[in-house]
Amino acid sequence: MSNTSPAASSVLYSEKLWPSASTWIWPIIIALTAGIAVAPVNTVLGWGVGIAMLIALVVIFLVRVPTIEVTETMVTVGRASIERQFIGEVVGYRGDEAFKQRGQKLHGLAYMLLRGWLDGVVKMEVTDERDTTPYWLTSTRRPEELAAALGGVMYEFTEEGKAEAVAEEESAQDSED
Secondary structure, three states: OOOOOHHHHOEEEEEEOOOOHHHHHHHHHHHHHHHHHHOOOOHHHHHHHHHHHHHHHHHHHHHOOOEEEEEOOEEEEOOEEEEHHHEEEEEEEOHHHHHHHHOOOOOOOOEEEOOOOOOEEEEEEEOOOOOOOOEEEEEEOOHHHHHHHOOOEEHHHOHHHHHHHHHHHHHHHHHHO
């Protein structure tokens, strides 16, 4: 007998954005710094402060891990949710184009859930005329799967992506000549 609820069975995509291995160095460095700062006053207290700080930071890192979830009716990215009916064009990006989306092509009113240790991003257009947010941009380890779950495509399969690939190929041939 299954204990899954109807809501749980309608999940089309789910991902937790866990910190990368290199990110975990920061709680260690901060805890060491706190312990060393207190150690001249009292060595035992310094050790205690360092260990307490490390435990607190690890708990904060684990509790604040954002989730991306797509169901048949809702899209949830971190703490924000939107009904699927208000999601328009969806495009996934990797590499240089993802870097551009997070930087020079970024709209100031966009909702963002970005993680520096993740290369892929997905851009979801917001079509609700009452919402001033033009789109959502979220980091993801699997932009192909997230874009597909929302009925979108990867950038290289869009007209703009194909045109850019042709232009890059032509410029590469021109530089060889």
